Amino acid sequence: MSATLAPVAPARPDVRRGLALRQSVYLIGRSLRILRREPVYLAFTLLQPMVWLLLFGALFERVADLPGFGDISYLEYLTPGVVVMTAMMSAGWAGTGFIDDMQRGVMDRNLTSPVSRGALITGALAYQAVVTVVQSLIVFGVGLLAGARYDGGPAGVLVVLLCATLLAVIFAALSCAVALTLRSQESLIGVSQFLTLPLAFMSTVMMAPALLPGWVGTVARYNPVDWAARASRDALLGDPDWSAVFGRAALLAALTLVMAWLATRAFRAYQRSV
Amino acid sequence: MQHAIEAEGLVKTYGKGAKAVRALSGVGFAVPRGTVFGLLGPNGAGKSTTTKILTTLSTPDDGTAAVAGLDVAREPGRVRRAIGYVPQKPCFDPTATGRENLTLQGHVHGLSRSDIRARGDQLLERFGLADAANRVTKTWSGGMQRKLDVALALLHQPRVLFLDEPTTGLDPEARADMWAEISGVTRADGVTILLTTHYLEEADHLADRLVIIDRGQVVAEGTPEELKGGLDGDAVQVELADPGQQTAASAAIATVRGVGEISVDGARLHARVGDGAATLPALLAALEGASVPLASVTVARPSLDDVYLRHAGRSFHSADRAGLTGTEVAA
Known part of the structure; x- marks a missing residue:
């Protein structure tokens, strides 16, 4: 029992340089493993986007007959919206992993290990990006099976994936920041519920821009969900105004950086309170 | 270093x-x-x-x-x-x-x-x-x-x-x-x-x-x-067969050389002694001389509980309970 343990070589300086990046990759691996080991949660994570698309697609099918939607089917109109809405809603739960870690001693162990706060946040956000891409591809698959056709082609799909991922990272960062600051699962659920559905409805996710009531249209202009929905739809449904698409994508990218920085800062609030 | x-x-x-x-x-x-x-x-x-x-x-x-x-x-x-x-x-x-x-x-x-x-x-x-x-x-x-x-x-x-x-x-x-x-x-x-x-x-x-x-x-x-060691000696605990005899027992123990303070707790007597092993025979003889029947006798080295009582001015367990009902932030 008390035999001397083999000594280990500490991380060399050149290894340390890339360490934060590699730590993020290992942390993504850990999150994916947790998802894989919870088959019920995994199943619902994958089913949820299909349900949104088919449910809203069926419920509002005739909406596309209204002037303002052009000559596309509602399912085609809805697909990019459901992709970004799903990205936002899944990402809203990103902080729950941090709270689980805080309620156990895992967070404390991580913070007293040489793992950078940036790597902890990057790991959580990058994991959310992976989940978002998979969920988005499922929505496209279901849309295609249900008969929707997207004129924007692969380039359009790539823009949708990019916007959805940026939006997911924004909301995941917000969720992590709330988790680190409020440190309670209930509070996080409250904040997330309060934000996500209203933000989805105060946008052009389901309703054509021309048909939004005046004040909703105004709110939508400042709503990142709408930035993502519009840029995605324009790119996917063919013949986009690329400068408008990239303008909105740039806004999303800028907000992503701000939110990720805020989330990293939130570790200070956590450490002040322990 | x-x-x-x-x-x-x-x-x-x-x-x-x-x-x-x-x-x-x-x-x-x-x-x-x-x-x-x-x-x-x-x-x-x-x-x-x-x-x-x-x-x-x-x-x-x-x-x-x-x-x-x-x-x-x-x-x-x-x-x-x-x-x-x-x-x-x-x-x-x-x-x-x-x-x-x-x-x-x-x-x-x-x-x-x-x-x-x-x-x-x-x-x-x-x-x-x-x-x-x-x-x-x-x-x-x-x-x-x-x-x-x-x-x-x-x-x-x-x-x-x-x-x-x-x-x-x-x-x-x-x-x-x-x-x-x-x-x-x-x-x-x-x-x-x-x-x-x-x-x-x-x-x-x-x-x-x-x-x-x-x-x-x-x-x-x-x-x-x-x-x-900073505490004075050992603790002797005597349990009487008949609780009614505590006064007689306590008087008998008090006559033994090396016995310090004595406290009575129902049928149980606690005495502080300089050296438990050396004092015990005389203590038992005194109790026998006074015809006090015993249920048990234990000698213990002072515990950290005694140390805590000495330095914190309250028993460890009461402090523990107070800490638990108080704020958890400081835990």
């Missing part, structure tokens, strides 16, 4: 204004290298707060601390590479296997794959976890899980290991098992251990030196023997 840990004048307050809770008001001590140092105190005394400051998790409002010769405020990154920390709460990932837990922790420390494998295997073997290594840890017993927490903290070969109440919630068998592992760690690897505990017998059993902390202050420091 003579000391593995040096803390001086640590002050920490949680919250602000009227709701502020003073967790530490000037805690200081020094831990010699290669020893097990106990931080003993009731719930809420400030043990965990002290540990959190020393492990860089928290920062003090005032005071300084150095771990492995590194200032915790100025070089937290280097401190983190030099320490292992087992928090009060379990810190393994329950959805991962034992080996997966160790592998991730090794990567976090930037160890090579072969080092992680070799040292992980050795730790699993040593803690008796090898057979369960590839099973998901949430199916493990509480004792095994806690040992994994310690193994995770030892993987990168830290110079200082912090154990925050490592045996709380374990059954007596698992606790004894953990004690054996902890003493093995210092002997075999020369690691310095800071152990916080609110079990008096744990501190007595494991710690080479210890400080007693009460209400955010160090109230006593020394080896367990020194602390107990």
Whole structure:
């Protein structure tokens, strides 16, 4: 029992340089493993986007007959919206992993290990990006099976994936920041519920821009969900105004950086309170 | 560098204004290298707060601390590479296997794959976890899980290991098992251990030196023997067969040379004596002379409980209960 343990070589300086990046990759691996080991949660994570698309697609099918939607089917109109809405809603739960870690001693162990706060946040956000891409591809698959056709082609799909991922990272960062600051699962659920559905409805996710009531249209202009929905739809449904698409994508990218920085800062609030 | 840990004048307050809770008001001590140092105190005394400051998790409002010769405020990154920390709460990932837990922790420390494998295997073997290594840890017993927490903290070969109440919630068998592992760690690897505990017998059993902390202050420091030796002699406890004879019994005991203060508690008499073994025959003879029949007699060396009572001015268990019902922030 008390035999001397083999000594280990500490991380060399050149290894340390890339360490934060590699730590993020290992942390993504850990999150994916947790998802894989919870088959019920995994199943619902994958089913949820299909349900949104088919449910809203069926419920509002005739909406596309209204002037303002052009000559596309509602399912085609809805697909990019459901992709970004799903990205936002899944990402809203990103902080729950941090709270689980805080309620156990895992967070404390991580913070007293040489793992950078940036790597902890990057790991959580990058994991959310992976989940978002998979969920988005499922929505496209279901849309295609249900008969929707997207004129924007692969380039359009790539823009949708990019916007959805940026939006997911924004909301995941917000969720992590709330988790680190409020440190309670209930509070996080409250904040997330309060934000996500209203933000989805105060946008052009389901309703054509021309048909939004005046004040909703105004709110939508400042709503990142709408930035993502519009840029995605324009790119996917063919013949986009690329400068408008990239303008909105740039806004999303800028907000992503701000939110990720805020989330990293939130570790200070956590450490002040322990 | 003579000391593995040096803390001086640590002050920490949680919250602000009227709701502020003073967790530490000037805690200081020094831990010699290669020893097990106990931080003993009731719930809420400030043990965990002290540990959190020393492990860089928290920062003090005032005071300084150095771990492995590194200032915790100025070089937290280097401190983190030099320490292992087992928090009060379990810190393994329950959805991962034992080996997966160790592998991730090794990567976090930037160890090579072969080092992680070799040292992980050795730790699993040593803690008796090898057979369960590839099973998901949430199916493990509480004792095994806690040992994994310690193994995770030892993987990168830290110079200082912090154990925050490592045996709380374990059954007596698992606790004894953990004690054996902890003493093995210092002997075999020369690691310095800071152990916080609110079990008096744990501190007595494991710690080479210890400080007693009460209400955010160090109230006593020394080896367990020194602390107990500072009290006058041993405790003799006499249980009478007939509670009605307590006055006669107490009078008889008072005549024996070397007997100090006597207290009566129902059918039980407690007496402080200079040297228990030497006084006992005379004490028994006196009781027999007074025709007082006995149910039992015990002689005990003073316990840390007695030490605590002396220095904190209240019994350990009442302090513990007070700490539990009070605010948990400072725990």
